[in-house]
Each structure stands twice: as structure tokens, then as C-alpha cells.
Amino acid sequence: MNTASTSPAHVAPLAAPSTREHHRVVIIGGGTAGITVAARLRRLGMTEMAIIEPSTKHYYQPLWTLVGAGEARAEDTVRDEAELIPRDIRWIQERAEEVEPSAREVRTSSGRRVGYDFLIVAPGIQLDWDAVRGLRDALQTPHVSSNYDVALAPKTWEMIRAFQGGTALFTHPATPVKCAGAPQKIMYLAADHWRLEGRLKDAKVSFCSAGKAIFGVKPYAEILSGVVARYGIETCFQHNLVEVRGDAREAVFEVPEGDGGKRQVVLRYDLLHVTPPQSAPEFIKKSPLSHADGPSKGWVKADKYTLQHPDFPEVFALGDASDLPTSRTGAAIRKQAPVVVENLMAVMAGRAPSARYDGYASCPLTTAYGKLLLAEFDYDGKPTPSFPFIDTLQERRDMWLMKKYGLPRLYWDFMLRGRA
Numbered sequence: 001m002n003t004a005s006t007s008p009a010h011v012a013p014l015a016a017p018s019t020r021e022h023h024r025v026v027i028i029g030g031g032t033a034g035i036t037v038a039a040r041l042r043r044l045g046m047t048e049m050a051i052i053e054p055s056t057k058h059y060y061q062p063l064w065t066l067v068g069a070g071e072a073r074a075e076d077t078v079r080d081e082a083e084l085i086p087r088d089i090r091w092i093q094e095r096a097e098e099v100e101p102s103a104r105e106v107r108t109s110s111g112r113r114v115g116y117d118f119l120i121v122a123p124g125i126q127l128d129w130d131a132v133r134g135l136r137d138a139l140q141t142p143h144v145s146s147n148y149d150v151a152l153a154p155k156t157w158e159m160i161r162a163f164q165g166g167t168a169l170f171t172h173p174a175t176p177v178k179c180a181g182a183p184q185k186i187m188y189l190a191a192d193h194w195r196l197e198g199r200l201k202d203a204k205v206s207f208c209s210a211g212k213a214i215f216g217v218k219p220y221a222e223i224l225s226g227v228v229a230r231y232g233i234e235t236c237f238q239h240n241l242v243e244v245r246g247d248a249r250e251a252v253f254e255v256p257e258g259d260g261g262k263r264q265v266v267l268r269y270d271l272l273h274v275t276p277p278q279s280a281p282e283f284i285k286k287s288p289l290s291h292a293d294g295p296s297k298g299w300v301k302a303d304k305y306t307l308q309h310p311d312f313p314e315v316f317a318l319g320d321a322s323d324l325p326t327s328r329t330g331a332a333i334r335k336q337a338p339v340v341v342e343n344l345m346a347v348m349a350g351r352a353p354s355a356r357y358d359g360y361a362s363c364p365l366t367t368a369y370g371k372l373l374l375a376e377f378d379y380d381g382k383p384t385p386s387f388p389f390i391d392t393l394q395e396r397r398d399m400w401l402m403k404k405y406g407l408p409r410l411y412w413d414f415m416l417r418g419r420a
Contacts, residue, residue, distance in 0.1 A: 026052065029124055031122065037337050052108060054109070058081045061179070062330060067157070068153040086418075101312045121317040124320050127149070132243060139246075145274075147273070156273060164202070165203055168187075171239075172207070178329070180328070187207055238255055240253055242254050251267050251268075252264055284321055307340050318340050360376070
């Protein structure tokens with residue numbers, strides 16, 4: 001899409017491709033992490049920056065769960081990217097395709113070479129739809145959807161409304177995913193809708209997760225186990241979706257055997273909501289910035305406290321593509337961004353980075369229409385509530401209202417403006 005007619009005047013026009021250009025700070029990614037960091041740096045007076053981001057649209061993805069549950073509209077989750085680029089910042093509207101940290105250079109899809117003194121790596125996460133055999137074709141059928149695509153989230157709601165009974169499967173893959181609670185949030189809302197319509201008694205709802213538990217933080221897992229029991233949901237842990245046979249309405253899972261092998265389990269469905277496997281973008285996986293092997297293979301290295309790259313001190317990473325051992329959520333980025341900015345400014349001034357990120361992440365888990373469990377925790381898996389006078393270790397209506405109305409405003413008007 002040509003954005004020339006929609007770009008605000010303050011966005012610097014992109015010149016014709018040149019052999020090389022150079023910026024004091026280059027940010028890879030114009031999503032939540034990239035824009036938040038750029039806005040904070042701009043508020044400190046920095047203008048010698050460039051953001052590499054190909055998209056013309058920017059989405060508030062946490063609201064897609066409510067789109068899939070009929071409580072929000074897809075069009076309310078999107079803004080023009082040009083409106084969010086901070087004033088006087090260079091927007092290179094291309095894909096980053098290669099990073100050469102030894103040369104301090106990023107190469108883009110047009111062959112442009114973008115040099116930097118300091119690099120912020122925040123490209124987000126990619127959805128690996130093709131990692132599940134048959135999934136793309138199955139998504140074209142009336143019985144399969146995924147809230148991880150804004151074009152599909154309204155279909156999820158249509159499926160939930162049309163469901164008259166039978167087997168409803170909700171999956172969670174073996175890979176890390178953005179917002180790890182999202183695969184089960186829509187399941188609870190679907191079950192609650194069917195309860196309100198008197199159809200839950202005719203439904204077999206199953207949560208098929210490659211994980212070993214309903215949630216990784218014990219106090220919240222205990223509450224969610226009660227929610228599962230309330231709806232009569234069957235949990236099938238260590239079930240990793242590997243194939244969808246759309247014509248036969250069959251989902252194929254790999255399940256570990258006691259001898260270290262794997263067997264396949266085939267489950268028939270009448271409704272299937274899939275969370276696709278996810279990974280760092282391909283150019284990140286092959287970059288010297290990422291882990292070459294081990295459990296974090298393909299993810300960008302970052303000190304878990306300072307967010308500085310251990311091998312290249314002029315590089316910082318945050319957000320979904322980093323190897324930080326916490327949930328990939330916007331709330332986590334909101335706490336990571338000021339740490340990156342403070343430590344970047346310190347390194348620029350010749351000082352050691354001293355700001356520390358404690359692993360804070362938040363997952364607002366919708367457990368029913370009008371009810372939400374706000375899970376907040378740190379690296380140690382310890383609950384870290386933000387509201388000292390509110391008991392967030394329970395499902396609450398005020399937290400539902402916060403998710404539906406408060407958090408979107410916090411995101412668009414404060415977080416992406418560098419004010420929160």
C-alpha cells in the first residue's frame with residue numbers, strides 16, 4: 001500500500017535507495033517494543049534515529065481475544081503506523097533481512113545498508129502456520145480459526161455463535177508464543193457463551209496443550225484449574241498439534257511415550273481454535289545476535305537484567321524475539337523499554353548499564369464474560385500485583401473493564417507515546 005497520502009508531515013520522507021546510510025541509533029521493528037523505545041528516546045531529545053519497519057498498519061493485538069468473543073471490533077484494534085512514528089525520526093519502510101554486528105550494519109529488503117552506532121533489536125515474533133501440516137487449508141473451512149490473525153478473529157466469533165454442540169478443541173503449541181494465556185482465554189469465553197446459551201451441556205471442550213500445566217505460575221494455575229473444572233473442560237497436556245485434516249475434521253497431536261519416543265493421537269473436532277507455532281524472524285535466526293544452539297536457539301541474546309547483548313555491547317534487545325525468560329506480553333515490554341533506554345543512554349555516555357529488569361510480565365486472563373484474572377509475576381514466578389489494595393488473586397469485573405477499555409487507552413495514548 002502506498003502511504004504517501006496518509007503519512008503525517010512530520011515523518012521524514014524515505015529517499016531513494018543509496019549504497020549506505022548511517023544513524024546514531026537504529027531500531028529494528030516498529031511494533032510495541034520498537035515504537036515505545038523510540039518514543040522514550042525522542043522525549044529525551046534524541047532525533048538521530050531510524051526505525052526499520054515495513055508495515056503500514058499497527059495493531060493492538062491483546063484485544064483480538066475480545067474480537068473473537070464478540071466483545072470488540074477488529075477495526076478498533078488498528079492504527080496507521082505513520083501516526084505512531086515519533087516526530088523527526090527516520091522511517092525506513094522496508095524489511096530488515098540481515099544484521100552484521102561486526103560491521104554495525106543492517107541490510108534491508110531493497111539492498112539498503114543501514115549503519116548504526118547503537119542497535120535496538122525488537123522485530124517481534126513470526127507465526128509459523130506451515131509448521132502444522134494442513135493448517136492453512138483447514139483455516140479455509142468453516143470449523144477452524146485462530147485469534148492470532150486479525151482477519152480470522154471475527155470468524156472465531158461466528159464459529160462460537162454457530163456451535164450447536166460436539167467437540168471443541170483449543171490448542172497451545174510447543175514453542176513460545178506471544179501472550180501465552182491467549183490460547184485458553186478464548187476457550188473460557190467460548191465455554192461461558194455456551195453456558196449462557198444453554199449449550200455447554202452438549203459440548204465437549206478440550207484444551208490440548210504441548211505444555212505440562214495450565215499455567216506456569218502456581219498461584220494462578222490453581223485458580224485456573226478451578227475455572228477449568230467449572231466449565232467441565234478436559235485438559236490434554238503434552239499434546240502438540242502437528243497436523244490438521246480439514247476435510248475429515250481431525251486434529252493430529254504428537255504425545256511423548258515413556259521410552260522417549262512419540263506417538264500420534266487423532267482427535268475429531270466440530271470446532272477447532274489453533275494457536276500456531278511461533279519463532280523469531282528468519283533473519284534473526286541466522287544472525288550472529290542469536291543463539292546458535294541450545295534451548296534458546298534462534299532467539300536474540302540479551303542479559304536478562306540489563307537487556308544488553310553479551311557479545312555486542314552496543315546492541316540491546318527486548319520484546320518477543322529476545323531470549324528473556326519471561327512471558328512475551330505487551331506488559332513485559334512496558335517494563336523492559338525504560339530499562340533499555342536508561343542503559344542505552346548510560347552506554348552512550350561511557351558508563352556501565354545499571355538499570356535492571358526483574359522479569360515482570362502480566363497476562364490478563366479472561367475467564368468469563370465480565371470476569372478477568374490478572375496474572376502478574378516476575379522471573380522467580382512470584383506474584384507482583386500492581387494494585388496494592390486490590391486482591392488480584394481472584395476473578396474480577398473491574399479487571400475485565402480495565403482490559404476492555406483501560407488497557408487500549410494506556411497503549412495508544414501513553415505507552416506508544418513514551419509516557420507509560
